Amino acid sequence: MSPETGPSQPYTRTSEIPIWLARLSDQQLGDLVEKRLQGFPAGLPLPSRDEEPKDVLEYAFRKADERLRAKFRRALRGVVDRLAAEVLSRGPAFLDDHYDFLEAACSLVAYTNCGEAWDSLSLLYNRLGDDNAKAVRTVILRCLSGLVRPPESQALDVFGPMVEKFESLLTDFDLSGLAFQAVFRYDCRRAARLVPRFAGALLSQSPEDAPHALARILSPMVTMLPEADQEGLVTDAWDATLKASVRGSTELVDCVLQGLRETWGIAPGARSHIDFLSQLRLFTGLSVEAGRHIKFIDETAGWKHANFGSSMIGEYLSCMQIGAVDMLSPTADPVKKYESPGLETDDDWVVVVPDTPARYKDSVDRILKPEPRVHVYQPPKSGWTTYVGEPRRMSKTGGASAFSRVAPEQEDHLMYRSPKACGRRAALRKGE
Amino acid sequence: MPPPGPKNFMQALQEGVTDHGAPAGAWDRFIDALKSSGAEPTLWVGKMREGNFVLEAWKRELRVPNARAHQIAAALAGLLALGPGEWPANLVDVLQWCKGFEKEWDAPVARGVEGATFVTIQRLRRFREVMGELPPYGSFSPMDEAYQQEEAIHKELNAGGAWADSLLVELSRALAEGRAPSKPGKALDAPYPARWNTVWVTTKDEVASYISLDELRDALGLTHCRENDYVLVFSYALGSTGNTRVPMAIEGLGGWAWWPASPGDEQRSINYRTGEIGPREFVHSADAIPAGAVRIQTKGRLLRNWDDSPPLSGV
Numbered sequence: 001m002s003p004e005t006g007p008s009q010p011y012t013r014t015s016e017i018p019i020w021l022a023r024l025s026d027q028q029l030g031d032l033v034e035k036r037l038q039g040f041p042a043g044l045p046l047p048s049r050d051e052e053p054k055d056v057l058e059y060a061f062r063k064a065d066e067r068l069r070a071k072f073r074r075a076l077r078g079v080v081d082r083l084a085a086e087v088l089s090r091g092p093a094f095l096d097d098h099y100d101f102l103e104a105a106c107s108l109v110a111y112t113n114c115g116e117a118w119d120s121l122s123l124l125y126n127r128l129g130d131d132n133a134k135a136v137r138t139v140i141l142r143c144l145s146g147l148v149r150p151p152e153s154q155a156l157d158v159f160g161p162m163v164e165k166f167e168s169l170l171t172d173f174d175l176s177g178l179a180f181q182a183v184f185r186y187d188c189r190r191a192a193r194l195v196p197r198f199a200g201a202l203l204s205q206s207p208e209d210a211p212h213a214l215a216r217i218l219s220p221m222v223t224m225l226p227e228a229d230q231e232g233l234v235t236d237a238w239d240a241t242l243k244a245s246v247r248g249s250t251e252l253v254d255c256v257l258q259g260l261r262e263t264w265g266i267a268p269g270a271r272s273h274i275d276f277l278s279q280l281r282l283f284t285g286l287s288v289e290a291g292r293h294i295k296f297i298d299e300t301a302g303w304k305h306a307n308f309g310s311s312m313i314g315e316y317l318s319c320m321q322i323g324a325v326d327m328l329s330p331t332a333d334p335v336k337k338y339e340s341p342g343l344e345t346d347d348d349w350v351v352v353v354p355d356t357p358a359r360y361k362d363s364v365d366r367i368l369k370p371e372p373r374v375h376v377y378q379p380p381k382s383g384w385t386t387y388v389g390e391p392r393r394m395s396k397t398g399g400a401s402a403f404s405r406v407a408p409e410q411e412d413h414l415m416y417r418s419p420k421a422c423g424r425r426a427a428l429r430k431g432e
Numbered sequence: 433m434p435p436p437g438p439k440n441f442m443q444a445l446q447e448g449v450t451d452h453g454a455p456a457g458a459w460d461r462f463i464d465a466l467k468s469s470g471a472e473p474t475l476w477v478g479k480m481r482e483g484n485f486v487l488e489a490w491k492r493e494l495r496v497p498n499a500r501a502h503q504i505a506a507a508l509a510g511l512l513a514l515g516p517g518e519w520p521a522n523l524v525d526v527l528q529w530c531k532g533f534e535k536e537w538d539a540p541v542a543r544g545v546e547g548a549t550f551v552t553i554q555r556l557r558r559f560r561e562v563m564g565e566l567p568p569y570g571s572f573s574p575m576d577e578a579y580q581q582e583e584a585i586h587k588e589l590n591a592g593g594a595w596a597d598s599l600l601v602e603l604s605r606a607l608a609e610g611r612a613p614s615k616p617g618k619a620l621d622a623p624y625p626a627r628w629n630t631v632w633v634t635t636k637d638e639v640a641s642y643i644s645l646d647e648l649r650d651a652l653g654l655t656h657c658r659e660n661d662y663v664l665v666f667s668y669a670l671g672s673t674g675n676t677r678v679p680m681a682i683e684g685l686g687g688w689a690w691w692p693a694s695p696g697d698e699q700r701s702i703n704y705r706t707g708e709i710g711p712r713e714f715v716h717s718a719d720a721i722p723a724g725a726v727r728i729q730t731k732g733r734l735l736r737n738w739d740d741s742p743p744l745s746g747v
Contacts, residue, residue, distance in 0.1 A: 051656035110572030
């Protein structure tokens, strides 16, 4: 048979290709894979428009049983070993001249999860010189990043040293995404603690796009984790961010906050929004810029507006009031500003949130109004927006956990029993 | 008596190459290289006949005025002057580069598509490769993760909202970013890189009757979309009808599954499983897509290969 055209084609349709490959010897399969990756037909259907020569190999691997997959990986390892041998004998410039082959081989190695090729690929990376094109370095790193596995997944931790190299690349804007991904595969909690550094690298290059880029990289990885790991991840990422915020980078905090919000916003079910709001509430309580972060909270809640239940409202209001602590004027007396003729029940609650940041008001209304048991009242000539209703989780005795963070004397400024319950409703009805 | 001259495009191209000072014998070496390398395919079309498709396609391209061959010949002569040792190892690349000449060919403007909504079907896998700047979607990843990533994108798009919109923008921006011809180690860049941004489309009305994605794939002759591939069908209107052109042989050289129409006929796809003629095919530059115009018409996984037997109706 011709090496370029490969063996004859004893198949008549695409689905028979894996069966045919399974019948080949290891040597034949290795030759076939190598030739195909070099762009030759090698006995397989020609690439069609918008198709890479390796695509049919990916299809065959996808359809293969475990035995053929193992054979496939052995063949692929042989291909990479031969490539490494060529580099050793001809120098790293060989890779620049055979970039297409290298890229196709690396892509297939990652796709087939061919950990057997790790040693040769690491060798290739370590042999690269300054003269090599950056694309060559990137394509090898990308492949290595795809192969990294947790240390406990094998007897010998072969990935550790390379992961340390990946960590050092986190500040390289072009490679930071790959580097973060590699560390994440190795240990997601370790990666979580690197979130501020990673976000910092993104911020340094593109401040506006950084939160979105962070979420874009983080969200697919998070989706693949068990829920327990997801919670640990967000906690660690948040802790690391708070520590970083001590050094005064508000932009960094905002970037991470926004990135996490987007991450969880697109992975519903990975973690409830209430939990996430709790994280934000904690942060809001610590932040000196509560107003800004209330806006984040509002946007987060509004994101999943359709699923916004009464329990969420309780949490939301809790968050709002934590923020309100920072914005309340020490001399303000909400009681005097309060007037409401519309109270209907005996157990209504009056929740007072400042409308000082008028830009939040529309958002608050938008979120609260759809809840049928919450009525919105806007007192005239008032510096306060008053929400009247029955947020079920909000009772002084056991509802909103957020109030544990509020001093009792402050609580009275934040939430009021209905006038009737407080003995004031009757007074109002009497016109007093 | 008609004046003596080239009888077809290939002859015109050969003469043009010689006129532009290609070394003696360069053309023959070029053709030999085409024949001896993987660029001359042993056509594999399942139930269809075998043949030297690519060269046949060149020879059958009678809609191309021979005068344009001389424009192409200038660039091709420069390529041939490098000598066989410096040609790219894979001559498919040469053919790919030839696609770039289409700009100079000035493919005919499509008629009868004024106001039409166009659709194109794309594999999500391709976007992951194209969008290399957006890891991890663009990163090499194991098969199972690739599957999960596709599902994650599917969920994002279904969820709607600002995030899905931004993702759609990114996907539509990458609609036509095919295999980049200029890579490290290559001696030459593509002559007209802008023309790589070519999207193959048909009209929405003509594919409305195809219920399943598999049927649509078959009708459009997209043999590279295989079982379990996740595909997206984009739809959009183009601002100007002049942006839509009729694809010609050179554009189809990137793959075997394209059959040029006879002169005067409309260019239509072929269902390679049944041999039936399908919807009209058009091309346009990706730059012609108005901002925000792209919508996802449908999406999902293919259930079979193009050459698998479809399930019996009613089963």
